Structures are given as structure tokens and as C-alpha cells.
Amino acid sequence: xxxxxxxxxxxxxxxxxxxxxxxxxxxxxxxxxxxxxxxxxxxxxxxxxxxxxxxxxxxxxxxxxxxxxxxxxxxxxxxxxxxxxxxxxxxxxxxxxxxxxxxxxxxxxxxxxx
Numbered sequence: 001x002x003x004x005x006x007x008x009x010x011x012x013x014x015x016x017x018x019x020x021x022x023x024x025x026x027x028x029x030x031x032x033x034x035x036x037x038x039x040x041x042x043x044x045x046x047x048x049x050x051x052x053x054x055x056x057x058x059x060x061x062x063x064x065x066x067x068x069x070x071x072x073x074x075x076x077x078x079x080x081x082x083x084x085x086x087x088x089x090x091x092x093x094x095x096x097x098x099x100x101x102x103x104x105x106x107x108x109x110x111x112x113x114x
Contacts, residue, residue: 009052011102051098055091062088 042050062084069081 011099048098051095055095058084058088058091 062081065076065081065084069076069078
């Protein structure tokens with residue numbers, strides 16, 4: 001499961017390097033107008049990084065609860081372990097779908113004629 005997170009991080013790094021080479025607006029440009037800087041939404045890379053952090057947290061929580069259950073902890077019922085594992089699985093499937101869409105969009109952009 002961690003390999004998928006590493007792959008998503010690699011894609012994120014590639015997207016950030018592409019965005020930097022295109023000439024994204026600099027921070028001083030945004031700071032020149034305080035209203036624009038305050039209303040500036042999170043960038044795509046920041047949103048993707050946050051989502052990857054949540055995904056990693058979901059997987060770590062599922063792994064920790066499964067390990068605690070297999071170690072014999074009576075505090076954690078099997079149903080909670082199964083629910084946390086399924087939540088991590090769904091989050092990973094969603095991340096995989098987003099990755100596929102990002103790769104498809106990247107491929108489309110790279111195939112455009114200038």
C-alpha cells in the first residue's frame with residue numbers, strides 16, 4: 001500500500017516541477033495585492049499533498065488497529081478493525097482513481113500540439 005503513496009508523491013513532484021517551469025505566479029506577485037493573497041485558494045499540489053497525508057493516516061490507522069487486534073488486545077473489536085481496513089481500502093481506491101485521471105490529463109496536455 002505504501003508503494004502507491006510513493007508513486008503518488010512522485011507524480012506530485014513531477015507536477016510541481018512542471019508548474020515551476022511554466023512560470024507559476026510568484027509569492028511576491030500575490031503579496032502585492034493583499035485582497036488577492038487572502039482570497040487565494042489552496043493550489044492543486046497543496047490539496048493533493050493534504051489528500052495524500054490523509055490517505056497515509058488512514059492506512060497507518062488501519063495497520064495499527066489490525067496489529068493491535070492480532071497482538072491480542074481486547075480493547076479493539078474485530079468489527080472496528082474490519083471497518084478501518086475497508087475505509088483505508090476505499091481511500092486507496094479513490095486515490096488510485098484520482099491518479100489515473102491526473103495521468104490521463106497529463107498525457108492529454110503533453111500530446112497537444114503547440
